[in-house]
Amino acid sequence: MSNSMNDTTRTATAPVPNNPNPIAKQDAMIEIDDVSFSYDHGQTNVLRNISFDIPAGKVTALIGPSGCGKSTLLRCLNRMNDLVDTSKVTNGQIRIMGQDINASDVDPIELRKQVGMVFQKYNPFPKSIYDNVAYGLRIQGIKNKPKLDEAVERSLRRAALWGEVKDRLGSSALGLSGGQQQRLCIARTIAVSPRIVLMDEPCSALDPIATARIEELIAELREEFTIVIVTHNMQQATRVSDRTAFFYIGELIEYDSTAKIFSNPSVKQTEEYITGRFG
Amino acid sequence: MNPFQSSSNARKSKDAFGSIVLAALTYIILGCTLFIFYDIAKKGLPVLMPVFSEKGGEVLNTDFLTRMPETLVEFTDAEGVKQSLPSSDFIEYTKANPDAVVENKKTNAYSGGGIKGPLVGTALLVLVCMVVALVIGIAAAVYLNEYAKQGRFVGMIRLAIMNLAGVPSIVFGLFGFAFFCLFPLIPVFETGLGTDLPKVAIPMFGGHLIFKSLGNSLLAGGLTLAVMVLPVIIAACEESLKAVPKGFREASLALGATKWQCIRTAVLPYATPGILTASVLGVTRVAGETAPIMFTAAVALKGKLPWDSPSDNGIFWMPDFLTDSVQAMPYHIYTVAARIPRTDATAAMQDGSVFVFLLMVMAFASVSIYLRIHFRKKLKW
Numbered sequence: 001m002s003n004s005m006n007d008t009t010r011t012a013t014a015p016v017p018n019n020p021n022p023i024a025k026q027d028a029m030i031e032i033d034d035v036s037f038s039y040d041h042g043q044t045n046v047l048r049n050i051s052f053d054i055p056a057g058k059v060t061a062l063i064g065p066s067g068c069g070k071s072t073l074l075r076c077l078n079r080m081n082d083l084v085d086t087s088k089v090t091n092g093q094i095r096i097m098g099q100d101i102n103a104s105d106v107d108p109i110e111l112r113k114q115v116g117m118v119f120q121k122y123n124p125f126p127k128s129i130y131d132n133v134a135y136g137l138r139i140q141g142i143k144n145k146p147k148l149d150e151a152v153e154r155s156l157r158r159a160a161l162w163g164e165v166k167d168r169l170g171s172s173a174l175g176l177s178g179g180q181q182q183r184l185c186i187a188r189t190i191a192v193s194p195r196i197v198l199m200d201e202p203c204s205a206l207d208p209i210a211t212a213r214i215e216e217l218i219a220e221l222r223e224e225f226t227i228v229i230v231t232h233n234m235q236q237a238t239r240v241s242d243r244t245a246f247f248y249i250g251e252l253i254e255y256d257s258t259a260k261i262f263s264n265p266s267v268k269q270t271e272e273y274i275t276g277r278f279g
Numbered sequence: 280m281n282p283f284q285s286s287s288n289a290r291k292s293k294d295a296f297g298s299i300v301l302a303a304l305t306y307i308i309l310g311c312t313l314f315i316f317y318d319i320a321k322k323g324l325p326v327l328m329p330v331f332s333e334k335g336g337e338v339l340n341t342d343f344l345t346r347m348p349e350t351l352v353e354f355t356d357a358e359g360v361k362q363s364l365p366s367s368d369f370i371e372y373t374k375a376n377p378d379a380v381v382e383n384k385k386t387n388a389y390s391g392g393g394i395k396g397p398l399v400g401t402a403l404l405v406l407v408c409m410v411v412a413l414v415i416g417i418a419a420a421v422y423l424n425e426y427a428k429q430g431r432f433v434g435m436i437r438l439a440i441m442n443l444a445g446v447p448s449i450v451f452g453l454f455g456f457a458f459f460c461l462f463p464l465i466p467v468f469e470t471g472l473g474t475d476l477p478k479v480a481i482p483m484f485g486g487h488l489i490f491k492s493l494g495n496s497l498l499a500g501g502l503t504l505a506v507m508v509l510p511v512i513i514a515a516c517e518e519s520l521k522a523v524p525k526g527f528r529e530a531s532l533a534l535g536a537t538k539w540q541c542i543r544t545a546v547l548p549y550a551t552p553g554i555l556t557a558s559v560l561g562v563t564r565v566a567g568e569t570a571p572i573m574f575t576a577a578v579a580l581k582g583k584l585p586w587d588s589p590s591d592n593g594i595f596w597m598p599d600f601l602t603d604s605v606q607a608m609p610y611h612i613y614t615v616a617a618r619i620p621r622t623d624a625t626a627a628m629q630d631g632s633v634f635v636f637l638l639m640v641m642a643f644a645s646v647s648i649y650l651r652i653h654f655r656k657k658l659k660w
């Protein structure tokens with residue numbers, strides 16, 4: 001991304017309007033405060049001065065055209081971007097439950113136990129269904145069989161998969177259908193009891209029926225977890241989310257309740273995007 | 280009219296000519312290889328399996344596989360029949376028949392008996408080599424691929440490793456001789472050395488810490504071979520690690536695994552098949568090398584197996600047989616082929632050794648190919 005292009009887009013976009021539906025500070029699970037992020041030691045910022053609060057116990061959707069930085073932002077929240085040597089948060093702060101997650105005394109391992117992630121391409125391990133769900137607990141050193149059994153069953157029930165797999169927990173996860181594999185990945189994520197579940201286009205590799213099941217599942221999980229979901233699918237955002245943030249080339253254009261964004265967006269660019277005139 | 284008609288006949292014939300040349304070259308190479316295999320099998324098979332010889336005989340010449348090599352004695356008996364016996368058999372023969380006429384007696388070193396010593400020696404050398412090479416190779420590959428910051432420095436290390444793969448094996452042999460055989464590497468604590476101290480002797484606890492060299496030994500040879508295959512093993516391990524989907528690593532880390540937990544539980548298990556396949560191929564390579572072992576480990580003749588009463592190496596923590604010299608197949612073949620005149624009597628050892636060795640290497644290669652096909656079918660993600 002060239003700098004000149006950034007400049008033109010910056011002048012072309014309207015400033016983020018004052019949020020008409022501010023979230024009370026005590027309800028904010030994740031506070032993103034003027035965050036800029038770079039993949040190349042700060043030479044170019046892929047995210048620029050992003051600020052918004054994500055409420056607890058709600059589903060927040062991140063939408064925007066490809067390459068605008070949705071995944072990048074999501075991966076900032078559990079510090080998965082640490083895997084890219086040259087990446088860094090160049091400005092601002094991300095606070096989860098009030099704690100700056102990039103502070104030097106934050107252990108990303110502990111953070112990730114609290115902030116789980118479901119990926120775009122379902123990625124169960126080539127192990128048994130049981131071993132997949134038990135993975136996160138086992139690496140925490142839990143070996144107690146009854147305890148693992150209980151957690152596996154609870155997680156699979158929670159992920160609406162128990163009925164389909166209870167008779168073949170020992171068989172390979174790769175024998176499941178795509179939709180089942182993605183629900184297994186959700187079960188694996190919630191098995192370690194995170195507070196937040198990040199989902200990066202969890203349905204993009206699935207057919208409509210499997211997608212509908214995942215959406216139902218998200219609706220059920222919202223009570224227990226704070227969910228942040230990246231989606232390409234406008235209908236999906238309206239169906240599953242409470243709040244929606246629209247991004248365009250590394251900047252947050254508009255953030256509001258989903259109903260407001262999709263019925264009466266304040267910014268013209270948002271409207272153009274959701275009505276399919278670009279992106 | 281045909282819209283797809285060729286516009287240029289010259290191009291067409293050029294194309295045809297090119298493919299014919301390429302095919303011809305391929306078949307010439309194939310033909311040469313097949314001829315070599317055929318020749319070895321034709322001469323060697325009757326030695327291992329006398330049923331296939333003109334005279335006929337037993338199905339399997341077990342003596343050839345279970346006896347140590349020894350000197351072959353050729354002579355003419357009373358009836359003027361040419362005979363040849365391994366020296367131990369010859370001694371018994373003369374004992375049993377004290378009046379036997381032995382004329383035109385001629386001895387050929389290394390050409391009698393069987394190839395048990397070299398077979399066992401090669402197996403041990405390969406074993407030591409692969410254990411060392413795999414441990415170091417996997418560790419290096421994991422470091423380079425998973426831990427090291429990808430940059431100029433790591434790039435240079437990779438380049439150095441790649442270049443190492445192209446170094447002639449004789450250079451490794453000489454390096455191994457200088458470093459593993461002669462250089463005092465092994466720390467040993469000894470008391471009561473008196474005043475006759477080696478150059479480096481660190482006094483402690485009423486004795487001295489001194490350093491011993493390994494000399495011509497199984498361990499020195501195995502280590503030399505390990506250094507030689509390391510580049511291949513590291514490259515293969517890195518390939519296998521790279522082939523593990525990124526999704527496994529991400530899933531593992533996102534669940535709160537530490538880097539090492541992630542590598543141990545979500546990367547290495549899925550890289551193992553590739554590593555295994557590559558290392559079996561590495562075995563075929565080290566098994567056949569002569570140059571690295573001829574200065575470091577191998578001897579032409581040895582009456583006993585390594586574990587039969589090896590000489591005490593004076594290093595309390597190291598099994599004695601590791602510091603004993605061994606026989607090895609490639610060196611044995613070199614010896615019987617290059618140092619012994621070829622006669623009807625000595626040909627059996629020459630041809631038989633080569634044939635058995637070829638079978639051994641082919642078996643390893645087949646295992647490698649089998650593993651590759653097997654895992655490719657089984658591991659799909």
Ligand SMILES: Nc1ncnc2c1ncn2[C@@H]1O[C@H](COP(=O)(O)OP(=O)(O)O)[C@@H](O)[C@H]1O
Binds near residue numbers: 064071
């Ligand atoms: N690992 C990476 N290293 C360098 N640049 C990256 C990396 N991942 C993404 N990017 C760049 O960051 C920008 C945002 O990407 P991403 O967050 O994946 O967008 P989205 O998920 O919205 O499609 C893109 O320009 C992309 O090329």
Ligand SMILES: [Mg+2]
Binds near residue numbers: 070071072200
């Ligand atoms: Mg994305």
